[in-house]
Amino acid sequence: MGFDFDFDLLRELTETSGVPGYEDRVRDVVRRELAERTDEVRTDAMGNVVGTVHADGGDDTDGDGNYEVAVAAHMDEIGFMVKHVTDDGFLKLDALGGWDARVLRAQRVRVHADGGDVTGVIGSVPPHTLSDEEKGTEESVEDAVVDLGMDAEAVAEAVSVGDLVTMEQSTVELGDCVTGKALDDRVCVFAMLEAASRIEDPDVTVHFCATVQEEVGLRGATALGVDVDPDLAVALDVTVASDVPGVKEDKHVTELGEGTAIKLKDSSVITTPKVHRRLRDVAEAEGIDHQLEVLPSGGTDTAGFQNTNGAKPVGAISVPTRYLHTVTETAHGDDIADTVDLLTAFLDSETGEHDYSL
Template identity: 65%
Template sequence: MAVDPDFDYELLKRLTEARGVPGYEDRVREIVREELSPHVDGLRTDAMGNVVGTVEGDSEYSVVVAAHMDEIGFMVTHVDDDGFLAVDSLGGFDPRVLKAQRVTVHTEVPGPEDSGVEGTASRSDGDLPGVIGSAPPHTLDEEQREKTPKTEDVRIDLGLDAEAVEERVSPGDLVTMDQDTGIVGEHVTGKAIDNRVSVLALIEAARRIEDPAVTVHFAATVQEEVGLRGARALGVDVDPDLAIALDTTVANDVPGFGAEEHVTELGEGAGIKLKDSSVITSPKVHRRLREVAESEGIAHQFEVLPAGGTDTGGLQTSAGATPVGAISFPTRYLHTVTESAHVEDVAAVIDLLTAFLDSETGEGDYRL
């Protein structure tokens, strides 16, 4: 490994390589329960699948920290006569990056070839390897080459004859992208960095905080990628006095973008969110996040995200006027299988979250 991350890298690898599209976060939820359980006073799961681990504080004042578990993926809609699969997207895929990708189709019918498949992360019985193919460019005419890709045009090839596919795959089966997680230079890269890196931070903070003055609810939420649905339900059930959301954010600090388009930059520290398209964070909350970062010497930067929403917005609108803030992981190449975050930024977010919770007394006034 090129660098020695200052966080539980093996847990991050396990979380990111697990499969869990919106509404079907079971495999990730199992890891979260296992990792949170030793560090919280109570653990529960609601009817939507949100996991909430509670650390009881010395006061009735409560803070919820939320990070969504789901990743973008697909659901099978049709099996054609030749055994190719048509799909519908679960979350915001950019169809330009889908061609020539490996996938896993999650079926309910196990087969003998499923056991011991090499080179695939978190595959179990019932899972079928497949590819989203791409026709050779020299076989395409000019119109075909210039055609704008669409998700509805995606077809998955399982390398099996039509009869075998028909026996194994049904509409409603799920599809996730295949990619291992690894270290590239000083970056951690893989699929589902959005938002399993935030789930890691939530678990790491639960491990680190000791005897908090306020009650802290560590919440791993569901269905964020399809409309912040888990967070909206959670905000009603938990009804916190203060909410902090964790998520990835855009880092367009790559060729082709001007400095004004970067949003955040890798290696510059934790992102303190000021706004996105779903929320304007409470000025008093983001100012205190900044004060904590400055007093603890934690690298940080400010995030103004022009498009895209997070659980922050879902928590703010669920149960009345709740002050909200958010800490973000600067991430390149979002919603692809090569999402990349700087290891020092990951550590900075965990440090900032932990310091913020350790220093929260519940006595401050976040009203405007």
């Protein structure tokens, strides 16, 4: 089967842990890759990583250097923090990011403790013992209990309040697709890294930004909007692809295999019309499969750059993904490749002379 991109790197990125505020492990991978693909790499106090490719030329619109473009994709994945250890040695969790609690039951997890990672499972009460009323109860993260398979004394020695918890899942090929945990948003971090490796002697300075704490409120991108202060920003994130049985066509948002998605809006941002128009023009000129995205709810790093440090033109490119915020997020290989192609072509054609003002 195979893909036209580095599947091993994508697998490493998705399988590596990094919940909001504790992106350390995946940040190490991103720093390693950006160091090979950009002119300089820096990390800020929040943990955002910025790899910069300096301009070979280009227009200076504000008198403080070359025209600057920020490309952003977030490193953090949804996960949990241990909030309580029961007297019986079970863990209670606080969510870091938005979980669909229906998918948590009977999942294997990894607890990141000071003494090393510990495997656990989120327990599930056998249906034989549930009443009809209990069977119909809506589940929540509050109800989740992690079983480490140890007695209470051993658990107390191994785990403490504040330890992080991530889902334990491998990333594999699934037909023409990739499936696993944390494709949101590591598949876009991957696309950004691939584009960075293809850019040579750009006319503008490009900052490739791997952001933190997106899943808890776009916090890293908002800080970077001030610190990087670009003339133009393009964010990458996954988007809904509900093209599955039981969902009406007008609720699909995007469809797998139909190309990369050019965002028109989500609940956090309305992208700049001239930016998304140019993204469409580039895709059409390069023969890159694409579709338009109108996302009813859900925010992205795009909003973090739009007005944080004054009004800025923004655009966004999305990877259509099924089963978001589960451990089986699924994206089509062609859509991933199209996302890399569009981002690369857009950056290669950016001169700093396009007028995005309204």
